[in-house]
Amino acid sequence: MIHRQETPEAVYIHIPFCTNKCHYCDFNSYVLKGQPVMDYLDALEREMEHTARLAPPGQIKTIFVGGGTPTVLLPDQMASFLQRVRTYFPLTAADLEFSMEANPGTTDKEKLLAMKKGGVNRISFGVQSFDNSLLAGIGRIHNTDDVYRSIDNAKSVGFDNMSIDLMFGLPNQTVEMMNDTLDKALALGLPHYSIYSLKVEENTLFHTLYQKNQLPLPDEDDELDMFLLIMKRLKAAGYDQYEISNFAKPGFESRHNSMYWLNRSYYGLGAGAHGYMYGQRHVNIKGVQPYIDATRAGLPLLEQYEISEREAMEDFMMVGLRLLNGVKRSDFHKQFGVELETVFGSVLLKLLDKGLLQRTADGYSLTEQGVLLGNDVFGEFLSPVSN
CATH class of the missing domain: 3.20.20.70 (Aldolase class I)
Incomplete structure (x- = not known):
């Protein structure tokens, strides 16, 4: 990735x-x-x-x-x-x-x-x-x-x-x-x-x-x-x-x-800040004094975890579809090396049938109805939680 x-x-x-x-x-x-x-x-x-x-x-x-x-x-x-x-x-x-x-x-x-x-x-x-x-x-x-x-x-x-x-x-x-x-x-x-x-x-x-x-x-x-x-x-x-x-x-x-x-990486600095670097997300310590104290020993991390390829793909779709221009197949392939439809083909067809997504020249975007029901659309790209 x-x-x-x-x-x-x-x-x-x-x-x-x-x-x-x-x-x-x-x-x-x-x-x-x-x-x-x-x-x-x-x-x-x-x-x-x-x-x-x-x-x-x-x-x-x-x-x-x-x-x-x-x-x-x-x-x-x-x-x-x-x-x-x-x-x-x-x-x-x-x-x-x-x-x-x-x-x-x-x-x-x-x-x-x-x-x-x-x-x-x-x-x-x-x-x-x-x-x-x-x-x-x-x-x-x-x-x-x-x-x-x-x-x-x-x-x-x-x-x-x-x-x-x-x-x-x-x-x-x-x-x-x-x-x-x-x-x-x-x-x-x-x-x-x-x-x-x-x-x-x-x-x-x-x-x-x-x-x-x-x-x-x-x-x-x-x-x-x-x-x-x-x-x-x-x-x-x-x-x-x-x-x-x-x-x-x-x-x-x-x-x-x-x-x-666009699901790009970013530095996140400060108390409680979130960052995304080299395939890992992190959250900093939240309290002001605990944050200050932690920086004296190194990075003030509360937690840090690796994003799996599947999670990164889901994030790409959920945040990318917030943009009215939608997501691009070419961007998806550049980031993940596979075709968008190979991973999410059935979900995309379902949302197209419901009139919540529409095809664009290089991908998919929300329809007018999809804009109003955005959270429903985004949720479709989440993997089922296994017990």
Whole structure:
């Protein structure tokens, strides 16, 4: 498999600190107050050094800094962090995409300048909604004024490649409220929008409320109507739905996330980060202090395991079909040395018969109905669990 030889061209780095924990969030994140931020950045540097020595990077094409909220770092901390990244993962590619997640209200001009000077050239703002009552209801501490101010600040220091995340299916959200949010979001004229449905995850406040029947979610019909509205509005505004939840103007697709969807290898650094290198996936230790301590002895691994050829093939199909262009036979053959239909012929025929997949010039993609039932499609490629 190509994954056993491929040196990653993508880097994910996790900053686990945030101003507060949102009610829906199950990410590995911790409230900033009292956290050893500089000790964590020192630990990150140790992990970068260990990683770069064991798996020397070639030319890096994408870097993504997520969290948590990376932009809770102070300007001097941000500058220090980005200098360390450049030391171990040189920013030499002419078309490098260097993205950072940001929360509205945490990006003043001084911090944005530190980000830009440090090599960041793309910002993804976690907006979620343009309805202040909904924002309060999901535990966000920003309001719509913060969104406008943050985007204006970013533009003023020279950022033009920006994205915002929105959510639908939120408690008490109506189709009309979603439409109003889309009005305001599209009025910004940004090159990229990510729009996800709420998932009630375990170990969140929302899960606790859901278990008590105290979470007023929209019904399935309204949630479907929201998704249909989103696709209609974004298409009419000139955005290509290149992935189930992502919309972009031509040339502004997220190239880092596309590495995941194309099942490519990537470095994963930081507390709780996931990585995929040389046919092995790993997960790092999650706690901040345990992570810091572990880096003093070597790589801060919680677990590491080899991906079998069959698992890699299943992953290829499940993540690749999220892209609206679908999967290519040629890519499958390049990665695995066998024909796509030889491995998944019966599943493909079944999904073609159901009208959930369609043939393309070099493979298969979701139909319009398949986009709406994506999880059902992806599940078909999983091997049955044996007892």
